[in-house]
Amino acid sequence: MDDDLPTDFQVIVVGTGMVESIVAAACSRIGKNVLHLDLSDHYGGLWASYNFDGLQKFIKEVNSDPKRDLQVYNLCEKWYIEKESPEAKDGGDENKTDDSKAEPAKKTWSQSDFTAEYRKFNIDMTPKLLFSRGPLVELLISSNIARYAEFRCVTRVLTWLNNRLMPVPCSRADVFATEAVTTVEKRMLMKMLTSIVGYNEDEMNNEFKDWNDKTFQDYLKHKGLTPNLIHYVLFAIAGGNNNMPCLEGVKECKKFLMSLGRYGNTPFLWPMYGSGELPQCFCRLCAVFGGVYCLNRPIDKVGTKTVDEGKTVVTIESKAKTLNCDHLVIGINECPKELISPEPAESCDISKAVFITNGSIMASEKEPLSLLRFPPLADDDKAVTVLEVGPATGSCPKGLFVVYFIASKSKDAETDLKPYAERIFDMSGGDAESDKPKCLWSLFYNVKDTSAPVSSVVEGVHVCSGPDAGLDFDRAVEQAEQIFKKICPGEEFLPRAPDPEEIVFEDDVTHGPEFQRDHDDDEPKE
Amino acid sequence: MAKTYDYLFKLLLIGDSGVGKTSILFRFSEDAFNISFISTIGIDFKIRTIDLDGKKVKLQIWDTAGQERFRTITTAYYRGSMGIMLVYDVTNEKSFENIKNWIRNIEENASADVEKMILGNKCDLDSKRQVSKERGEQLAIEYQIKFVETSAKDSLNVEYAFYTLARDIKAKMEKKQEASNPPGGRSGAHQLKANEPQRKPTSWLSRCSVL
Numbered sequence: 001m002d003d004d005l006p007t008d009f010q011v012i013v014v015g016t017g018m019v020e021s022i023v024a025a026a027c028s029r030i031g032k033n034v035l036h037l038d039l040s041d042h043y044g045g046l047w048a049s050y051n052f053d054g055l056q057k058f059i060k061e062v063n064s065d066p067k068r069d070l071q072v073y074n075l076c077e078k079w080y081i082e083k084e085s086p087e088a089k090d091g092g093d094e095n096k097t098d099d100s101k102a103e104p105a106k107k108t109w110s111q112s113d114f115t116a117e118y119r120k121f122n123i124d125m126t127p128k129l130l131f132s133r134g135p136l137v138e139l140l141i142s143s144n145i146a147r148y149a150e151f152r153c154v155t156r157v158l159t160w161l162n163n164r165l166m167p168v169p170c171s172r173a174d175v176f177a178t179e180a181v182t183t184v185e186k187r188m189l190m191k192m193l194t195s196i197v198g199y200n201e202d203e204m205n206n207e208f209k210d211w212n213d214k215t216f217q218d219y220l221k222h223k224g225l226t227p228n229l230i231h232y233v234l235f236a237i238a239g240g241n242n243n244m245p246c247l248e249g250v251k252e253c254k255k256f257l258m259s260l261g262r263y264g265n266t267p268f269l270w271p272m273y274g275s276g277e278l279p280q281c282f283c284r285l286c287a288v289f290g291g292v293y294c295l296n297r298p299i300d301k302v303g304t305k306t307v308d309e310g311k312t313v314v315t316i317e318s319k320a321k322t323l324n325c326d327h328l329v330i331g332i333n334e335c336p337k338e339l340i341s342p343e344p345a346e347s348c349d350i351s352k353a354v355f356i357t358n359g360s361i362m363a364s365e366k367e368p369l370s371l372l373r374f375p376p377l378a379d380d381d382k383a384v385t386v387l388e389v390g391p392a393t394g395s396c397p398k399g400l401f402v403v404y405f406i407a408s409k410s411k412d413a414e415t416d417l418k419p420y421a422e423r424i425f426d427m428s429g430g431d432a433e434s435d436k437p438k439c440l441w442s443l444f445y446n447v448k449d450t451s452a453p454v455s456s457v458v459e460g461v462h463v464c465s466g467p468d469a470g471l472d473f474d475r476a477v478e479q480a481e482q483i484f485k486k487i488c489p490g491e492e493f494l495p496r497a498p499d500p501e502e503i504v505f506e507d508d509v510t511h512g513p514e515f516q517r518d519h520d521d522d523e524p525k526e
Numbered sequence: 527m528a529k530t531y532d533y534l535f536k537l538l539l540i541g542d543s544g545v546g547k548t549s550i551l552f553r554f555s556e557d558a559f560n561i562s563f564i565s566t567i568g569i570d571f572k573i574r575t576i577d578l579d580g581k582k583v584k585l586q587i588w589d590t591a592g593q594e595r596f597r598t599i600t601t602a603y604y605r606g607s608m609g610i611m612l613v614y615d616v617t618n619e620k621s622f623e624n625i626k627n628w629i630r631n632i633e634e635n636a637s638a639d640v641e642k643m644i645l646g647n648k649c650d651l652d653s654k655r656q657v658s659k660e661r662g663e664q665l666a667i668e669y670q671i672k673f674v675e676t677s678a679k680d681s682l683n684v685e686y687a688f689y690t691l692a693r694d695i696k697a698k699m700e701k702k703q704e705a706s707n708p709p710g711g712r713s714g715a716h717q718l719k720a721n722e723p724q725r726k727p728t729s730w731l732s733r734c735s736v737l
Contacts, residue, residue, distance in 0.1 A: 005596070042601075043598075043600055043601070119634070119638075137718060140718055141718050141719065146717055146718040146719070147570070147717060148602060149602075149717070149718075150605075150606075150715040150716060150717055151715060151716060151717070151718065152715050152716075263716075263718075269718075272605070272715045273601075273602070273605060277601075277602045277605070280600040280601065280602040281602060283593075283600055284570075284591060284593070284600055284602065284603065287591035287592055287593045288569065288570050288591040290592075292592070292595070292596075293592075293593050293595070293596060293598040294596040294598060295596070295597075295598045392715075393715075394605075497570075500569065500570055500571055500572055500573065501573065
C-alpha cells in the first residue's frame with residue numbers, strides 16, 4: 001500500500017529511535033522535506049515501549065532473529081504465577097479490573113490476567129528519566145513539543161543502606177525532616193550541597209584542580225562527611241560508585257540539585273505511558289510540518305550516485321524502489337556495517353531487567369514513583385539503577401508495579417541483577433506471606449551499548465547512536481543537535497512551533513456567529 | 527486565570543487519507559471550507575468551545591498530521607482521547623472498507639471506553655457515490671456506533687456530528703462521576719509549560735479535565 005511513496009527527499013531518516021526522531025523533527029520544522037522510515041511495524045526501535053502482547057512478540061522476534069540478537073541477547077523471561085487463577089473458572093470476566101473501581105488489597109494474579117489486560121501495560125526497553133531542568137525538558141518546552149506529552153514527578157529517591165531501603169533526603173525540607181541523620185550531619189550536608197550549587201564552571205575547575213586523579217569518595221571523606229552522608233551523596237545523589245572521579249561526582253551532584261524544586265520533591269520526571277512515547281512526540285511534530293511516515297519498510301541497500309553538476313545523492317533501495325536524498329540519517333542498528341567508520345570501540349554492554357510485582361518496594365500512602373540507586377553489594381559489582389512505576393503512569397493495571405533494573409554488564413543480565421532483585425522482591429513464587437512485594441514475572445536481557453558516537457565513510461550519511469546506560473536522555477539530545485547542525489548549518493534547532501490558535505489563514509475565513517470562540521490556553525487552569 | 531469552560535474533551539479524527547478529515551475540522555472550527563487547507567501541514571489540532579446544556583465544553587480536535595497515509599499513526603496520538611470521529615468518503619469504497627481496520631486500530635490503542643462515531647463525508651458528491659447511506663448505517667449498527675453522512679463543503683451535519691459526540695462523552699462522564707467519585711487515575715500528571723512558576727506543589731496544573 002506504500003507504493004505511492006514519493007522517491008525524492010532532502011532528508012531521509014531510517015529508524016525511529018530517540019536521536020533519529022529528534023533529527024527528523026528538527027529538519028522538518030525548518031522546512032526540509034523529510035521521509036522517516038522504520039524497518040519494524042512500530043515506533044522507537046530499541047527505545048520502544050510495548051504492551052504485554054507486543055512484548056511477547058518482541059521476545060519471540062529476538063529469539064528467532066539472529067541479526068537482532070546482536071543488539072539484544074541473553075533474553076530470559078520467567079513467570080512466578082499460575083497460568084490460570086483458580087477462581088477464574090467460575091468468576092468469568094469479573095476478574096478483569098475496572099479502572100473506576102478500587103482494587104481489592106492483594107489480588108491473586110495469573111498469567112491469563114496479564115494476557116486479558118495486555119493493553120494496560122506499557123513496558124519500556126529503554127526506561128529513562130528527565131531532569132526537571134535538563135536539556136530535554138528545556139527542548140520540549142522551547143520547541144512546544146511538550147504539548148504532546150505528559151509527565152509525572154518521581155516522588156522519591158531511595159537507596160539501600162544498612163541492608164534496607166531508605167529514602168534519600170533530597171530537598172532542604174527533606175534534609176531537615178529526616179530522622180536518619182543527626183542535626184550536625186544535616187548542617188554538614190546542607191553546607192556541602194549549597195557550596196556545590198554555588199560553583200560556576202570556572203570556580204568548579206579551580207576548586208577541584210587538585211582532585212583530578214582522586215575519587216569523589218575521597219573528596220567527601222576529606223570534607224569530613226560521615227559514612228551515612230557519603231553514602232547519600234555518592235550513591236544516591238551523584239549516582240556514582242567507589243571509583244567515581246571527583247569532578248564527575250561534583251557535576252552529577254550539581255545537575256541533581258539544580259533540577260530540584262521545579263516540578264516536585266525530586267529532580268526527576270517520568271513520561272506518562274513510558275519513555276517510548278517521547279520519540280513519537282518528535283515524530284508527530286515532524287509529521288505536522290510535512291514529514292512523511294512509513295513503518296514496516298526494510299531497506300536493502302544504501303549507496304550514492306552522482307547527479308548533475310557533480311552533486312552526490314544518497315540512495316536507498318527499499319522494496320524494489322530507489323529513494324534519493326541529500327542526507328541520510330540512520331540508526332546504528334539499521335546502518336550497513338561497511339558505512340561505519342571507525343568501528344565503534346568495544347564498550348561495556350548493558351544489563352537490564354524488568355519485573356512485574358504486586359506491590360511497591362516500599363509502601364506509601366499515595367502511589368509512589370521511585371528511583372532507587374543501589375550501591376554495589378559486592379566489591380566488583382556495578383551500581384544498579386532501579387525505577388519503579390505504577391498504574392498512575394499508564395504502565396500497568398491497578399494493583400501492579402513495573403520495576404526496571406539497569407546496570408553495566410559484568411557477566412550477564414541475570415547473574416548481574418538477580419542478587420539485587422532478591423533483596424527487594426519475594427521471588428519464591430510461593431503463596432507464603434512476605435513483607436516484600438511478590439515478583440510475578442521477570443525478564444532479563446543484555447543490550448549492546450551502541451551509544452558511542454560513530455561517523456560514516458559516506459558524505460551525507462549521519463549515523464545515530466543507540467541508547468546508553470545513563471539515567472537521562474541528555475546524550476541523545478546532544479547528538480541529535482550535532483547531527484542537525486551538520487545537515488542544516490546556521491539553522492535554528494527546533495524553534496518554537498506555533499500553537500494552533502496562532503496560525504492565521506490568509507483566506508477569508510467567516511466565523512459562525514452563534515458560538516463564542518475563546519483563545520485561552522488549551523490546558524485547564526485554576 | 528479563571529477557567530473559561532467546564533469540560534475539556536480531546537477528540538480525534540481518524541480515517542484514510544483524502545476522506546476530508548481536515549476539511550471537517552476546518553468546517554467545524556472555522557466554519558470555512560477551502561481546498562487550500564487540504565494539505566495538513568502545520569495543523570496539530572483546532573479548538574472550539576461549545577455550549578451543552580448550560581455547560582461550556584471546550585473541544586480540542588486533533589488531526590492526524592498525515593500519519594494515516596501509510597498507517598503509521600503513533601500510539602501517542604490516541605493517548606487521553608475521549609472521542610473519535612471515524613471518517614470515510616462516500617465516493618471511495620476502499621475508505622469505507624478500511625473503517626473496520628481503523629476500528630481495530632482504535633481498539634488496540636485508545637482507551638476502551640472512548641466514544642466513537644462514523645462519518646460518511648462528501649455526501650454532496652452524489653453522482654460519484656460508491657457507498658450507499660444504508661451500508662454506512664449497517665456498519666454502524668454492526669459496531670453499535672452512531673453514524674451520520676456529512677458534507678464539509680456544504681456544511682451538512684458537521685455541527686450535528688460534533689455536538690452528538692460531545693454530548694455522549696459528557697453524559698458518560700457525568701454518569702461515571704455519579705457512580706463513583708474517585709478523581710481520574712491519571713490526575714497528577716502534567717504537561718510542561720514555559721511560563722509556569724512551578725514553585726509550590728499545589729500550583730501544578732492537573733491534567734484532569736473536570737475540576
